[in-house]
Amino acid sequence: MHPRPSPIAASLYTLRDLNADVIIMHGPHGCCFRTGRLLETDGVRVVTTAMTENDFILGASEKLEQTLKEVNEVFKPKLIGIVGTCASMIIGEDLKEPIEKLNLDSIILPVASHGGFGEGDNTEGAIAVLKSAVEYDVIPQEEANRQIKMLKLATEIEKTRGMAKGNYIKPNFGDNKEKVAKIIVKYLAENKKVCFILNAKKETSYLFADIINFNYEDINPNNKPMILANLDENIGLPRIRNHAINVKNDLKENNVNIDYITGGLDEYPIAPKIAEKFLEANDFDLVVVFGVPHALHIENFSCKSIAITDGPRLVQPLKDLGYDYVIAELDAHSKTLGTEKIVDSDFGMMIRSVINWENE
Template sequence: MHPRPSPIAASLYTLRDLNADVVIMHGPHGCCFRTGRLLESDGVRVLTTAMVENDFIFGASEKLEEALRKANEMFKPKLVGIVGTCASMIIGEDLKEAIDNVETEAIVLPVESHGGFGEGDNTEGAIAVLESAVKYDVIAEQEADRQIQMLKLATEVEKTRGMGKGEYIKPNFGDKKEEIAKIILEALKNGEKVGFILNAKKETSYLFADVLNIDFNTINPDNIPTIIANLDENIGLPRIRAHVKNIKEDLEENGIVIDYITGGLDEYPVTPRKAEKILKNGKFDLIIVAGVPHALKIENLPETTETIAVTDGPRLVEPLKQLGYDHVVAELDAHSKTLGTNQIVDSDFGMMIRTVLNWKK
């Protein structure tokens, strides 16, 4: 009942992860305006055909061809994505015809996505990009199939455990970060067994990894927490693998040791299964799950384990409480804080942990 990300935005992000140089949105100039502007920070040039009322009736294939020609002249791209919008797809604009009419050395991927594409899930837009990428030999079919499977599982997680369940969810900004930071520090000081689980996706991992980026030796050198993370740098699209490599280098420079790697960043719907096994066998007193905490089946863990979720959405706080998390911390603007970066960025909660730690010294 409340607004959620659209397939168009997912198409844009997926083209970014394929390292597209230019994305042309075939629709009105305001369509997905914020997403397009944010992606400029990641080095993607986002253009629009700026369709207007007459184009909704008579079509705008000439505008699309002109935009593609200009993109070719201005940026000399190697990979271009043309993303449909509600306006162009509803009137049946032929993206492939426009591509055929323009001479370019770039690989141009037509993506017939729009706001209500498929079942309306945002992941439908990402799947459309992957299917087009296979047709144009940008990625292998086997990798696309794996990605699509993960995306479908991600949709299932959101519809059954997240903010896609169907009812209206009132925004909630979570528990006070200072109080939750104190819980973690006291547990470590008192010798309790603490586990940090990073189960993040895409570039938001730069923000959530900051929760791990703590000098634990200054708290209790005899009680270093266990760190579990979905940071396998051999899995995923090129940009995603680069994120993992950057994060691991940052953590290693700060002396942070990852004890268990559960999979890649794009496997966040399934990596919690490995984490759950480790947590069940480890007899933890406190666990902190950052990124996509609702993918972890917290309800199957021992009731004696105190739990903290760190999420990026005010509309995920209530679902996480319903799943059984004792405490929920909400980070805001995760995408805007992490686009264009190649290193871990300060999170509000990470900074609060470090602040409370300095108070306690």
């Protein structure tokens, strides 16, 4: 019942992950405006054919053709994505026709997604991009199959454990950050076993990794927390692999070492299964899961637990799953687009502040 990301936005982000130089939105100038502007900060040029009422009736193939010409002249791109919108797809615009007509040197991926594409799930837009990327030899079929599997699993998790379960969920900003940060510091100071599990989605890892970006020796040099993370740099599209490399390098510079790799940054739907096996084999007093915490079955464990999410509408579902405390980080995407370094998170800064207070 409440607003959810659309397939169009997912198409845009997936083209970004394929390192598209330019994305053409074939629709009205305001369609997915915020997403387009955010992607500009990530180095992708996003333009529009700016369809109007007359185009809804008579078609806008000439506008798309002209936009393609201008994009080619101005940006000299290697990879262009053309993303459909509700307006252009409802009237049956052919995205391939101008590509074949112009025969430009650029690789051009037509993506006929729209707001209600497929079942309406946002991941349908990402899947449409992957299929087009295979058709135009940008990625191999095997990688597309793996990506599509992850996306479908992500949809299942949202529909069964997240904010897409069907009922309206009131936004909730979670528990008091200072109170929860003090709990983490207290457990470490008292020699209790603590496990941090980073299960982040792509570029949001730059924000969520900040939560473990502190020196445990400042709390208790004899009680190192265990750190698990989905930071395998050998899995995923090139941009996503680079995110994993950058995050690990930043953490190493601050003497924060990952103890166990659970998967890649696009494997957040399945990486928690590896983390769960680790938790089953080791008794922890406190488990802290951040990024996509609802993918982990915390209800199967009896320890104290903390979840950190980027969705205010995920706070209550996470409480319902069994997390004792839930923290909401805001604007994860807008804070991490365009960066190659770990950025400050509200909760990470609070943990470091509590450590400093305790040491004064």
